[in-house]
Amino acid sequence: MTINHHPPEDLLADFAAGRLDEADRLVIGVHAAQCPNCQRFIAAIEQLAGAALEQAAPVAMADDAFATIMAAIDEPKTASTPAPTSSQPVPLLDDDLPEMLRRCRFAKSRRVAPGVKMQPIVLPGADKSRAFLLWSAPGTRMLEHSHTGTELTLVLKGSFSHQGGEYRPGDFDFGDGEVDHQPLVGSDMPCLCLVAMSGDLQMHGWLGRLISPFVRL
Amino acid sequence: MEWAELIGRVAAHGDRGAFKLLFEHFAPRVKGFLVKTGMSADAAEEIAQMTLLTVWRKAAQFDPASAGAAAWIFTIARNLRIDSARAAARRAKAAVNAERDETPEVALSPETMMSRSDDVSRVSAAIQQLSDEQSTVIRMSFIEEHPHGEIAERLGIPLGTVKSRIRLAMARLKDLLDD
Ligand SMILES: [Zn+2]
Numbered sequence: 001m002t003i004n005h006h007p008p009e010d011l012l013a014d015f016a017a018g019r020l021d022e023a024d025r026l027v028i029g030v031h032a033a034q035c036p037n038c039q040r041f042i043a044a045i046e047q048l049a050g051a052a053l054e055q056a057a058p059v060a061m062a063d064d065a066f067a068t069i070m071a072a073i074d075e076p077k078t079a080s081t082p083a084p085t086s087s088q089p090v091p092l093l094d095d096d097l098p099e100m101l102r103r104c105r106f107a108k109s110r111r112v113a114p115g116v117k118m119q120p121i122v123l124p125g126a127d128k129s130r131a132f133l134l135w136s137a138p139g140t141r142m143l144e145h146s147h148t149g150t151e152l153t154l155v156l157k158g159s160f161s162h163q164g165g166e167y168r169p170g171d172f173d174f175g176d177g178e179v180d181h182q183p184l185v186g187s188d189m190p191c192l193c194l195v196a197m198s199g200d201l202q203m204h205g206w207l208g209r210l211i212s213p214f215v216r217l
Numbered sequence: 218m219e220w221a222e223l224i225g226r227v228a229a230h231g232d233r234g235a236f237k238l239l240f241e242h243f244a245p246r247v248k249g250f251l252v253k254t255g256m257s258a259d260a261a262e263e264i265a266q267m268t269l270l271t272v273w274r275k276a277a278q279f280d281p282a283s284a285g286a287a288a289w290i291f292t293i294a295r296n297l298r299i300d301s302a303r304a305a306a307r308r309a310k311a312a313v314n315a316e317r318d319e320t321p322e323v324a325l326s327p328e329t330m331m332s333r334s335d336d337v338s339r340v341s342a343a344i345q346q347l348s349d350e351q352s353t354v355i356r357m358s359f360i361e362e363h364p365h366g367e368i369a370e371r372l373g374i375p376l377g378t379v380k381s382r383i384r385l386a387m388a389r390l391k392d393l394l395d396d
Contacts, residue, residue: 017360048360
């Protein structure tokens with residue numbers, strides 16, 4: 001797989017530092033899992049973070065901290081982590097998903113517009129953003145839109161294109177309030193994307209204004 | 218004594234003496250690091266303890282060839298901090314919305330694993346090629362989470378220089394690491 005579009009470096013650095021909201025972290029994580037370039041970048045930030053940890057001014061631990069840890073070590077380990085469920089309670093828009101997504105919980109998929117379906121990912125810790133799968137029929141022209149927040153998109157299958165170029169599996173597209181784009185889905189096959197979105201989507205044009213109350217992404 | 222060697226001794230024979238040395242060095246630094254990034258002392262104490270407990274439990278997973286001991290311990294503390302924020306968010310949601318109180322466990326920790334050893338050497342080589350100035354601004358901005366204005370004040374440079382230095386440092390790092 002040749003990946004031509006990567007997340008901006010500051011998002012990769014925030015990912016490495018552990019500062020991203022859960023939905024954004026998921027999209028960057030799924031991209032990085034298939035992208036050696038971004039893996040190296042994240043590893044470099046982690047190395048710098050390790051150096052910062054070495055140089056951090058120590059703050060004394062509680063008097064009983066070491067004893068508390070040793071007691072926990074000697075306690076028989078409780079099997080607290082439940083095995084990830086392999087079967088999804090709801091049918092998926094696509095059964096062939098990357099490993100990291102297969103471990104997620106999904107809500108029911110729903111139709112958002114002609115030729116467009118979405119399936120939310122249940123992320124209890126997500127704060128400002130939400131994540132979902134977006135399925136579009138071949139040749140779909142998405143409505144021209146912009147956002148009040150950010151939109152992180154990772155192509156899983158198929159392709160789309162807009163002013164920024166063509167986006168194929170593994171490619172990452174970043175949109176923020178500045179961007180006003182109208183992606184066109186490739187005509188040969190459906191396009192499946194993983195999307196993390198914060199803020200509201202704003203539709204343009206008379207059709208967009210007409211249907212936007214129904215497009216609840 | 219190398220930290221990596223001590224972790225190896227914990228992994229190989231549950232060496233408590235080696236573990237005590239790791240605790241004495243890293244626990245107060247993890248706590249100090251977390252406090253510096255805005256966490257309360259109590260919360261930082263708890264995460265620092267859990268971090269060292271995880272070092273003991275996962276010592277066998279540490280690969281000295283891929284990550285330095287400090288970077289590995291940083292990722293453990295980072296993941297624990299993410300987990301604790303997630304658990305808090307879940308509790309808050311459950312309190313607001315009683316019928317959603319059955320909250321599914323999302324087994325999600327998108328850590329990346331570099332599999333090839335030439336990746337590892339490229340990463341170390343790239344970091345060494347950054348200037349001190351460049352690694353300092355990356356550290357202050359992304360890792361220690363200082364606002365740009367504060368970085369400008371500490372380094373005694375204009376705000377615009379901080380922003381461009383960060384941008385250049387990130388671009389250089391990316392250049393060094395891209396295929
Ligand atoms: Zn990438």
